[in-house]
Amino acid sequence: xxxxxxxxxxxxxxxxxxxxxxxxxxxxxxxxxxxxxxxxxxxxxxxxxxxxxxxxxxxxxxxxxxxxxxxxxxxxxxxxxxxxxxxxxxxxxxxxxxxxxxxxxxxxxxxxxxxxxxxxxxxxxxxxxxxxxxxxxxxxxxxxxxxxxxxxxxxxxxxxxxxxxxxxxxxxxxxxxxxxxxxxxxxxxxxxxxxxxxxxxxxxxxxxxxxxxxxxxxxxxxxxxxxxxxxxxxxxxxxxxxxxxxxxxxxxxxxxxxxxxxxxxxxxxxxxxxxxxxxxxxxxxxxxxxxxxxxxxxxxxxxxxxxxx
Numbered sequence: 001x002x003x004x005x006x007x008x009x010x011x012x013x014x015x016x017x018x019x020x021x022x023x024x025x026x027x028x029x030x031x032x033x034x035x036x037x038x039x040x041x042x043x044x045x046x047x048x049x050x051x052x053x054x055x056x057x058x059x060x061x062x063x064x065x066x067x068x069x070x071x072x073x074x075x076x077x078x079x080x081x082x083x084x085x086x087x088x089x090x091x092x093x094x095x096x097x098x099x100x101x102x103x104x105x106x107x108x109x110x111x112x113x114x115x116x117x118x119x120x121x122x123x124x125x126x127x128x129x130x131x132x133x134x135x136x137x138x139x140x141x142x143x144x145x146x147x148x149x150x151x152x153x154x155x156x157x158x159x160x161x162x163x164x165x166x167x168x169x170x171x172x173x174x175x176x177x178x179x180x181x182x183x184x185x186x187x188x189x190x191x192x193x194x195x196x197x198x199x200x201x202x203x204x205x206x207x208x209x210x211x212x213x214x215x216x217x218x219x220x221x222x223x224x225x226x227x228x229x230x231x232x233x234x235x236x237x238x239x240x241x242x243x244x245x246x247x248x249x250x251x252x253x254x255x256x257x258x259x260x261x262x263x264x265x266x267x268x269x270x271x272x273x274x275x276x277x278x279x280x281x282x283x284x285x286x287x288x289x290x291x292x293x294x295x296x297x298x299x300x301x302x303x304x305x306x307x308x309x
Contacts, residue, residue, distance in 0.1 A: 004076055006037075006043075010040055011066065014049075017056045017057065092281065097146065098146040099128070099146060100226055102270055104247065104249040106293065118282065126141075133146075134147070134156070137153065137274065138275070144273065146161065146270060147272075147273060148271070158272060166267070168241075169242065169257055171256070172254050174237075174256075177256040177258070181259040181261050182261065187211075187240060189219075191218075193220075194207065196225040206268065210266060231255050242260060243257070
């Protein structure tokens with residue numbers, strides 16, 4: 001089989017139609033150039049040029065082969081460039097898991113920043129609950145995950161990318177909707193739409209802990225995993241709930257969200273996690289973007305007095 005060097009020699013001669021000029025163009029002497037073309041012709045078992053003492057012309061076979069030779073060289077150059085860009089973390093693909101709630105807040109900012117900084121990279125986004133993301137990280141199905149703590153899997157690193165305050169969700173025609181803010185005591189005696197213990201374990205445990213510390217036991221009427229589904233049932237008047245501030249982005253008609261006053265602030269946290277042995281060249285750049293987002297979020301956090309309303 002012919003090699004790329006033979007193709008380059010052939011293309012140079014075909015474009016110059018002069019062995020001397022083609023050799024100069026390739027920074028080589030004419031005899032080695034002629035040998036490479038002859039070897040290529042033997043391999044193909046066709047004459048690519050008609051040579052005389054005064055001229056060089058392409059044969060019909062040579063004209064046809066020139067088109068393919070140029071294409072092959074372009075593909076080879078493209079493959080080499082892509083390999084260098086991937087090694088430099090400028091191209092390639094990276095898998096990122098995310099929770100449904102993060103799609104309302106951090107994920108759009110992360111994707112937008114990645115598209116600006118890595119325009120040639122492919123982001124493979126997968127919506128998963130946090131426990132499934134941990135398994136996907138371990139098996140290599142994703143390179144990084146936006147998930148809820150705790151991140152305790154061996155060989156995995158993480159850092160907090162954002163935190164958001166909790167909000168009370170009430171039907172807009174409920175008497176509590178008129179209050180500027182609510183406390184946990186306001187949920188006493190009210191039906192409550194709770195998070196599913198497995199699919200939404202983080203928020204389930206968080207809400208359980210909040211009510212346990214306050215000595216309250218709400219009337220749990222439903223257990224759901226997705227924020228938008230919970231808000232839909234709040235809108236129906238089935239009960240109240242507690243949701244992260246990102247739910248404001250959904251703007252569900254018929255639902256009023258009010259700041260939740262807590263004796264000890266308990267924000268909902270979001271982490272980015274990855275395996276320590278992951279060698280995807282894009283991963284360090286994604287993590288740098290996430291760190292910048294975390295710092296911007298930290299600087300934009302409301303003061304405690306603002307959180308308490």
